[in-house]
Structures are given as C-alpha cells and as structure tokens.
Amino acid sequence: MQKWESIKVLSNLAITSEYFLQVTLDKYGKVLSSDSGIGPVPSLFDHKEKPVHFSDCFLASDWSKYENQRIKAWKNSHQSFLVDLQKINHPNENTTLTKWEFFFISNDHGTCLGLGHPIEPLRPYNLGLGEFIDGTTNGNELVDILLENKLLGFWDFDPSTKTDYISSGLAQMLGYSEEEILRLKNISWQKHIHPDDYTSLFRDLALHFKTTGNLPFRKEFRIVSKGNLISWVIGYGKTTKWDEQGWPLKVQGLLIDITEKKKQEIWLREHHYFLRDLAFQQSHSLRARVANILGVLEILDIEPQSPESRKLLDILKTESKQLDEALKKSIKESVDQNKSWERGIGST
Template identity: 60%
Template sequence: MNDYDAIQGFSQLAVLSEYFLQVTLEKTGRVITSDSSIGPVPTFFDNKEKPIFFSDCFAASNWGKYESQRIKAWKNSHQSFTVDLQKIEHPEGDLVDTKWEFFFITEDYGTCLGIGHPVSQPMPYNLGLGDFFDSATSEGKEIIDSILEDKLLGFWEFDVSKKGDKISKGLGQMLGYTQDELSGSTPISWQKHIHPEDFPNLLNDLSIHFKTAGNLPFKKEFRINQKSNQTIWALGFGKTIEWSNTGHPTKILGCILDISDRKKQEIWLKEHHYFLKELAFEQSHTLRARVANILGILEILDSEPQNNESKRLVQLIKKETKLLDQSLKKSIKESVQKNKSIENDLSNESNSSPF
C-alpha cells in the first residue's frame, strides 16, 4: 500500500467520525472534497458546480498561515504539516478554532488532504495525528495499515503525573459505558478492563518503551473485558508525547483497534495445525503399523497350502491392503505439507506479533 492510498483510507474514517473534520485543498485554495460540515450549505438556487474556496471554509486571514506551513513542509521534504485554522460555521458565520494535519497527496506538494478537529470544545483527548504517527515512518505505515485492516475502537490519553485517564467516546461506548457515564465527572480507566493475564506483559512492554526514551514504540496485543463481561482481542499503539526535565514520561497517547476476527482466524489455524499433526501421527504410527501387521499375516497365509479359492481371497486381501497403505502414505504426505504451510503462517504471525 502506498502512502496516498493509506491517507485516503484514513480520511474515510474522518468522514464517518463525529469528531474529525476532512477537506482536500488544491494549491490555489479551491476545495476538491470535504465533509458536510466544511463550507457553506448550498441553497436551491446555487449552481451545483459552483466552486468552494479556502475563504468559504476558513477565516481568509488564515490562508497566509496555511501557505507558510505548506511551503515550509515542502522545502523540508516533510510528508505533512500541522496548522491551527478558524473554521467558519455556516450560516451563522461564527468562527471555531480547529487544529489540522495536512498530508501531501500530489508530487508537486500542492494538493493537500487535511484531517482536523475542534479545539475550542472540551474533548476527552487532544490528539495531534502528525505527532502520534508519521505516515513516512515504518511505525506510521503499520498503524495506518492496521487501522484500515481492523476496526478502530478509539483513542486514549494517560497523564502519568496525575494518574489520570481520558478516553474517546467511541472507546468508552465499546467498553460498555453509557453517554451519561462518559459525560460525568468521574474519570473512566480503560486499563482496568484489560484481561488480568495480559496486564503484566502490557506493563512490561510499556516499561521498555519508557526505558528506550520512546525510541521503541509501544505496541501490544491484549484482551479487553467489556462491562457486559464479553471479551474482545485488541491491538494497542502508544506514544509518549511529553517528558519531564529528568527524562520521565508525563503524558502518553494511543489508539486501540479491534482484532477479534484476526485472532479467531489465528486460533483456528493453531487448532487445525494440532489436528493435522495428531492425524499425521495417528496415520503414520498406528494405522500403517496395523496395515503392516495385516500384510505380514497374509504373507504367512500365502506360504501355507491352500485351495485355489482361498489363495485367490488371500491375494485379493493383500492387494487391497497395499492400496490402503498407499492411500495412507498419500494422506500423511498431504497432512504434513498442509501442516508446514500452517506452521509458516503461524511463524509469520509470531514474528509480527508484539508478544
């Protein structure tokens, strides 16, 4: 997957989000695409082909700030840039402070796809997409690919000094909390929903992230117990965005994805692997051993004096027994080959797994 496809896919998540905003701007400031909350609401008399420009969506005075950041990022060969813009609320004309991350999606560094969010409203988290992951890095590509492959559950923020948790609305709803609980004054800790067996390993990986001063990204697969006592498999990414003067982490941001379907497939592969392994052993050591015994008995009978009919029956049984042995050998060979294929798949999963 190239960067453009990944960014476009991520923009589709923004379109469906209650929090994120999305717009694509040409070099001239013309709006190519946007979600419904960007730009004036067309009336019956408006020409459907009437173009929308930057000044229709944001304060005109912000254009210079946007252009300055775009050119700066272009000259420094950065894949994206952040900028604070004042979004126009139509039809009232009020201005709302918003924070944006713009990604270059054309080779001339002119057309940019932007994903933003309001900053004037109290939100459960304040996530700078460019700070959290850079699509140009291997970690960033992995996060974007994971978001496109699995279901994004939400975002979390942890203040180490205050021991305070903040979670996004989507993550809270997934855990089973009501809107009243999410909007209440009591903070909700998503960590307490981590499966007890997975919690020690998660803390260990988080400790490694801290010891490497954030150079080793935090990534972990673990189980989450919802309030309804249902368990789902999750993949968590995290990054320390604030450090104290003494080098200790003070604030961490992260996102969580639902990988339950992927884990079910992995568990099925493991179970199928063990089944084929047992089947191959049973065929090789038990069934073929008994076939060999039968052939041995038939050889003894064949050497004994017998009438024509008995001899014919012994030869027939011997022939069928040899055919059975050939079928068993073929079945064992196919089981072993299939088992090796599954072992390779499991090995690849293990190498890419954070465990």
C-alpha cells in the first residue's frame, strides 16, 4: 500500500470487520490502538489508562519474530513487512495463527499499524466480515470462500483519477520485486486483468456505481502476472466514498485466489461434455439398430407364419417397440438434465 490515506481507510474497515484485525504498536510493543478482537477486555476494576502490550495480544515468544521482520524491513527501506503471529483469544487464553501486514507510520520506523486475519480454519470469531462489504454475499459465501481459498491482498481504486493502490502482498503475487514495489509510486492491478475479462469486469463495476453501491461488486475473472502466470480470482469491492452528486470517489476491496477451484470446474465441464456427447451418440446408435430390427420384423410380419412363429414375432415386435420408447425417454431425460446442469455452471 503506497498511500497513508489508503492505509487509514483499510484500517477503519478492519475495525468494523468481524474477520480482519487491526492493531498499532510502538517500538516498545505497547498497543496504541486496536479493534475489539485484540487484547484482553478490561474489567470494571482495571484503571482506565492501564496499558496493553504485545504480550497481552500475541504469544510473547513471537515478539522476536515481529522485531526481526520490522528491523529487516526498516534497514531495507521497505514500507511494510509480513509476519505470522499467534493471537491470544481472551478470556479463554487459547491461540489462533494469524497473518499480518504491518505498515510504518512514524519517521523512526518504530510505530507500526498492522492489518491481519486468521489463517487457520477455526471460527473463534463470527467470521462474517461485518460491514466490510455490506450485501456482497449470500449468507456465509465470502467466509467460505476465504476459508477454502487464498486471500491475495487488498486494492484501492480512485475512479476519478483512475489511480490504483494495492497491498505489497498483492503486488508480490503479481510478480513485482521488493525493489519495484518501493520504486513505483503506485501499482495498478487493473492492467493485469486478462484481456478477455476486462470489458465484463468494468461493466459490472459501472453497474455498481450506477446503483450507488446498492448492487455490490463481485466478479470472477483472470489475472495475469508479470511472468504471464494466469490465476483465477474473485474480486470483491465496496465504494467507501461518494461526492455530493453521487459519483464514486474511492472503491476498496480484496482479491481471492480461486485457481484450483476453477481448474476443477473446467475439468468437470470438459468431461461432462465428453460424456454427454458419448451418451448421445451411443443412444442414437442403439435407436438406429432397434429401427433396423423393427424394419426386419415388419417384413417378416407380411410373410406366412406358423402359429408358434407368429406368437414369437409378436413378442419380438412388442419388446423392440418398448426398447425404442425407453431409449427415447432416456435421451429426453438426459437432454433435460444437461440443460439444467449447463444453466447451473453458466451462473457460477
């Protein structure tokens, strides 16, 4: 993330979210601010100004890990650093593994603002992203997607200036080195959108603006890294700032990697079509053979037959017609099922 204003807005979103976490630490590990999910809940007997420290929020042994990453980032003139920390859950005192990106917000690189989220598939929180993206999900859709897939990072878009800002984790996923992230003032994730998905993505984004945010932005699309690696992602977004005329001033959201899920869907689709065509061909081939048998039986029917032969001939005709009707019914049911299945995958 390249701009302090963008970091502040994401920080505020984390405070209102039930999934994302936020904490600000000084260089001594004192907590300057946090959301309600970080640190112990003060009792009525606690002094108002009782300080909260790193060891109240995370395992004390993680402090050295945090400090090593902070100092390394500081010496290399990085604007942020990533670290995994064991968060203490109060009052139970059990822990949850969490992933954080800390941003330097003071000149001495001592005070850091951190945005984090759990990376274990546990639900000690009500994992519903709270007000982060109102109305973008049906039930726990976003929660399930986050638990089953990889969160790539955050993005921030200014529609008036067409300017992007993204988290360093997302920039690294797109193939940018740490030096490039430092050197470039802002990195656009939009220029990495697959050309075939660009038009439909911005049509959906325009619809989000047209409905003044009432229709949430949610889009599956492909993204292409600098090394031409193609990944499937879901982009969620919310306009967080509007002008007096109702024009969007700031849109923020996140990208989630769903590449493995899409690979499975594509595999299922390809095999579905193969099996559908195979079944179709075999069914019609069988009907053609039954039609040939019925034709022969009709010829035999006009020839003189003994009573026994006539009886056998009638049985063969009846059974053949019933087999033909069963094949027609099976083909019709298969066609109907295929249409239903294809409508289902078309809507995903």
